[in-house]
Amino acid sequence: MTDIALDMRHHKRSFAGYEPRHFLWSVSGDGKVGTITLNRPERKNPLTFDSYAELRDLFRGLCYASDIKAVVVTGAGGNYCSGGDVHEIIGPLTRMSMPELLDFTRMTGDLVKAMRACPQPVISAVDGICAGAGAMMALASDMRLGTAQAKTAFLFVRVGLAGADMGACSLLPRVIGQGRASELLYTGRSMSAEEGLQWGFFNALHPSEAVLAQAQALAAQLATGPTFAHGVTKKLLHQEWNMGLDEAIEAEAEAQALCMQTRDFRRAYEAFVAKTKPVFEGD
Numbered sequence: 368m369t370d371i372a373l374d375m376r377h378h379k380r381s382f383a384g385y386e387p388r389h390f391l392w393s394v395s396g397d398g399k400v401g402t403i404t405l406n407r408p409e410r411k412n413p414l415t416f417d418s419y420a421e422l423r424d425l426f427r428g429l430c431y432a433s434d435i436k437a438v439v440v441t442g443a444g445g446n447y448c449s450g451g452d453v454h455e456i457i458g459p460l461t462r463m464s465m466p467e468l469l470d471f472t473r474m475t476g477d478l479v480k481a482m483r484a485c486p487q488p489v490i491s492a493v494d495g496i497c498a499g500a501g502a503m504m505a506l507a508s509d510m511r512l513g514t515a516q517a518k519t520a521f522l523f524v525r526v527g528l529a530g531a532d533m534g535a536c537s538l539l540p541r542v543i544g545q546g547r548a549s550e551l552l553y554t555g556r557s558m559s560a561e562e563g564l565q566w567g568f569f570n571a572l573h574p575s576e577a578v579l580a581q582a583q584a585l586a587a588q589l590a591t592g593p594t595f596a597h598g599v600t601k602k603l604l605h606q607e608w609n610m611g612l613d614e615a616i617e618a619e620a621e622a623q624a625l626c627m628q629t630r631d632f633r634r635a636y637e638a639f640v641a642k643t644k645p646v647f648e649g650d
Contacts, residue, residue, distance in 0.1 A: 379433035387425065389418035391443075399436040399590035400583060401429075408444025411496045413452035416459075416471070419478055419500075426481035436590035436597075436649065438485070439582045440504060441492040445575065450499020450522070457526065472532075475500060479534045482507040483605050486598030488589050492582035493517045494575050498557075503533040506542065506568075509601065512582045513569040518557040525555040541608070543568050593631040594649035 382401060383394050391404035403422070405412035414422075429435060442448050451457060460468060482489055482504070491508040497519040505511050505519065513519075521539065523532045530536065530552025539548040543566040551558055563569040573581045589597060599622045607615045626632060631647045638645035 379431055381434045382432050383434055387421055389421045398434045400586045401435045402439040405442040405448050411446040411449035412442040413449045414500050415452050415455045419475055423478040423481050426485045429485040429487055436487060436594045437586035438487050438489045439492060439586050441579050446495035447493045447497040448501025449496050450501050475533050479503060479507040486601060488597055490582045490586050492579045494578055498522050503535060506538050510570045511568060512578050513560050513563055513572050514575045514578050515560050515572060516575060517560040519563055520555060520557040521551050522555040593647045595629055596626045599626055
């Protein structure tokens, strides 16, 4: 192993024992799937200044995870997340200076950027209320599983703010289309679960009692796949928004050539020849 490879390995760390202060974190039995549970059910799981920052730091750190291959985000008590806490965030914001406000809005955007930048696929299990910053966390995920009770609202306009928050004007039109995104961002109305499914916001709907298990099962399936290649897929899904077709095809040619050098590519070939199922290890 080269000195560079050794150095990179030493930057990796396990997240099995991670202990957050402002939400729950659990890891699957095989250590590959981490589940974030927003855990203030009595208030429908709102975010605070501290939970925003801790979530941002976790997703940033997951770039260096040696064990976690996929992440699930959910909320406790039948709701996903009601957004920023009215008393702990909205109230204090009305008393802040412009530089302080900009520090806050940049921090919230940094959470979305960290979710998009971590190599692990992120799957949100959405039940009940999914509003404001909570809707943005779901939107920033790679996939979303919902329930019939899910009510998703980008309700910034309802508190006198622009719909342009945490990347909403960029992300939402790409997921559900410009006209539908415009309606939700201008009106702040709730998108029903059925609308979310028809419009492509949700990948599937499940009963409330099953949605988390379904999300974790999907995450486990991805975690047993070629996870280095999954990370490449996620990066290019994000980066190609800013590319023309020629540039995108060239980027994918280079990325695929890189993936062809992995052991997982060879494992898949050898398994095909042997007529067995490949066992991917993410390298």
